[in-house]
Each structure stands twice: as C-alpha cells, then as structure tokens.
Amino acid sequence: MNTGKSARLERIGTDGKFVTVPMDHGITLGPVKGLRDIESTIDAVTRGGADAVLTQKGVADRVHGNKNDKGYIVHLNGSTVIGPDENDKRLTGSVEDAVKVGADAVSFHMNVGSEHEPDQMTQLAEICSDAEDLGIPVLAMAYARGEGIDEHDAESLGHAVRLAEELGADVVKTAYSGDAESFEYVTGSTSLPVIIAGGSPSGDLQTLKDVRGVVDAGGAGVSMGRSIFQHDDPEAMARAVAAVVHEDASAEEALEIAGLAEGVEA
Template sequence: MSTGVEARLTRLGRDGKFVTVPMDHGITMGAVDGLKDIESTIADVTEGGADAVLTQKGLADRVYPNRNDAGYLIHLNGSTEIGPDEAEKRQTATVEEAVRLGADGVSFHINVGSDHEPDQIEALGNVTERAHQLGMPVLAMAYARGPGIDEHDATNLGHAVRLAEELGADIIKTAYSGDPASFEHVVESTSKPVIIAGGSPSSDRETLETVQDAVSVGGAGVSMGRTIFQHPDPYAISSAIAAVVHEGFAIDVAMDRFDLPIEP
C-alpha cells in the first residue's frame, strides 16, 4: 500500500473502523427526503460522528463547507431506478476528477452475478489501477445481485468481497447476510475491511443490533445511507452507530445516550 493510499485511509476512518454515510442516492432516486437540504444533513451526520460522507462529483461544493473535517469520497458510477436497468451502473466520474475536487477516496459499485458483471469487473480493475497510481484509496460497493441470485447469501457475498479485493479494492462494502455466524464467512473471505450497507430503513434497535452483530465477527463498520440521512434525527442515529462501531457501546446505552426511543 502506498503512502498516499495509507494516509488518505486515515481520513476515512479511525483505527481500521469506518462509519460512512453515502448520499449518492440523488442520481438513483432523485431528491428524496434528507437530500434536498443536503448541507444540513452532512453537517448533522458528521457532527454526530460519521467518519466520511460520499456523493457524486457534482455535489462537492455543497459537501466541503459542511463536513466538519470528515473524510470525503466521490462515487464514480451510477444509474437511475426509473431507467431500463438499475443494475447497469455507468461510470460518471474519473479518479482525476475526484483528485481535483479534493476527495480523500473514490468508490465504485459492482453487481456480481448481474448481466453487467463483465463490464463492471473491467471498470473496477481500471479504477483501482488509476487510483493507486494517484495515491487514492478505493471503496468497492460489491453486491451479489443478478438473476436468481440470493443477495444475502453468505457464499455469494463472500465471493463478491473476494472479487473486489482481487481487483484491488482497499475497503469493501456489501450487504449483511442476516446473522453473525454467516457474516463471519464473508469477513473471512477477504483480508480487506468489510463494511455493511444499510438498505431500507428499519427500527433504530434493529439497525444497531445489525451493526453490533457485524462488528462482533470482524466487520469494520458501516456504509449506511437512507438509514441515516432519512432518519428523523440524523445526528442522533449517526452518533449511536459511531458509538457502537468505534467505542463498543451496548445498544441500550447508545440509544439512551443519544435520546433514541427505547423500542421493544
């Protein structure tokens, strides 16, 4: 690992653990709740303890004044949910653009098992090569998604994260397999840090239980978007998640400390 990659990784997490809030959903879903006034959302989640935020390149000037010195990743591909095929992510930015915009890293989405897997494999390999030439770390969003694919099967997820490492990724985001025992296989499938996606928002307790379970078997944290930026109190939920990931807080303690409702 080059000095540049290593230095920038320290801006994206703490002690090998990561709490990232992706907010690239505007290209996929439009200006949904939490993203219209993205400035306030960024300020809330980074004040709450998020290590880094992630957007598409066009929002860089809205990120910087509000990020409380948190790290910043620029996402390099995307698609829309109203287009012909949401799984067909097309490249939307280059590593050079991310460097010029002051990002600390780049991210790239790949759907392992989809009809578009071959193109995405080639593109991710090219992105990691160029990023490392410039000292930039790469977060691979590696999902098991395609016809007949179980998106939460640990074997499929283990394949996806291993593929991402073999293509040069430095951090790997994937879905949670549903329980610690199966997720341990996913974590053990790569030597790189594995962080979990959030998906559709659930209750605060369920969110924190998932985070705690993933970390308990070696998960390196989270990259949660809607779960955090669409929460009624983005500051509180990001604070609680960061406390579980970085400080090992018990769930009830985290919920009480940050005034989240104590749910059954």
C-alpha cells in the same frame, strides 16, 4: 500500500473502522428527504460521528465547508430507479475527477452475478489501477445481485468481497447476511476491511443490532445511507451507529448514548 493511500484511509476512518454516510442517492432516487438540503444533513451526520460522507462529484461544492473536517468519498458510477435497469451502473466520473473536487477516496458499485458484471469488473480494475497511481483509496461496493442469486447469502457475499480484493480495492462494502455467525464467513473471505450497506430503514434498534452483528463478526463498520440521512434526527442516528462501531456499544447502549432510546420498540 503506498503512503498516500495510508494517509487518506485515515481521513475516511478511525483506527481502521468506518462510519460512512453515502448520499449519492440523488442520482438513483432523486432529491429525497435528507438530500434536498444536503448541506444541513452533511453537517448533522459529521457532527454526530460519521467518519466520512460520500456523494457524486457534481455536488462536491455542497460538501466542503459542511463536513466538519471529516473525510470525503466520491462515487464513480450510478443508475436511476426510473431507468431501464437499476443494476446497470454506468461510469459518472474518474479518479482524476474525484481528486480535482477534493476527494480523499473513491467508490465504485459492482453487481457480482448480474449480466453487467463483466463490464463492471473491468471498470473497477481500471479504477483501482488509476487510484494506485495517485495514492487514492478505493471503496468497492460489491453486491451479490443477479438472476437466481440471494443477495444476503453468505457464500455469494464472500465471493463478492473476495472479487473486490482481487481487483485491487482497499475497503469493501456489501450486504449483511442477517446474523453475525453467517457474516463471519464473509469477513473471513478477504483480508480487506468489510463494511455493510444499510439498505431500507428497518427501525433504529434493528439497524443497530445489525451493526452490532457486523462488528461481532469481525467487520469494520458501515456505509449506511437512508437509515441515517433520512432519520428524523440524522445527527443522533449517526452518533448511535458510531457508538457501536467506535465505542463497542451494544445496540441498546447506543440508543441511550444518542438519546434515541425512548419510544423505540424492542
């Protein structure tokens, strides 16, 4: 890994661990709760303990000045829920575009096992090559998604994360397999840091138990969007997740640290 990549990886994580809050959902879902006033949300989650935030390039001017000196990742493809195929992620920018808007890293979403896999594989490989030339880290969002595929199957997820490494990514994000024991297969499938997606919010305690499971399985953290930025208290939820990832707290301890324990169901 070149010096530039190493330096920039330190900007988007802490000691090899990552709490990233993706907020690129404006393309996918539209201006949903937490994204209408994205400036306030970015300020809240980075004050709470997020290492980095992630958006599409077009809102970069709304990120800088609100991220409290934390890292910034620009996402390079997307799709919408109202389009013909949400899995058909199309390019929305280049590594050079990301550099121009002040990104510390780039990310790219790939659906391994879908009919779009061949094009997305080629695109990710090209992005990794371009990023290597510029010393920019690549976060590959590698999911197991396609007809007949269980999106949470550990073997399928293991294939997806290994594919990301083979193509040149530096960090890989994927779905959680549901428990620490099975997720050990996923983290053991690659030498890259493996972080999990948040998905649909499932309640504070369960979300933090999942994060705890990832850490116990050798994972490097999370890239968690809606469970944090759509929370009634995004700063507190970011603080709770960061406590598990960076302070080795249990789910229950993290709720206490963040002041979220009261009223949470077991």
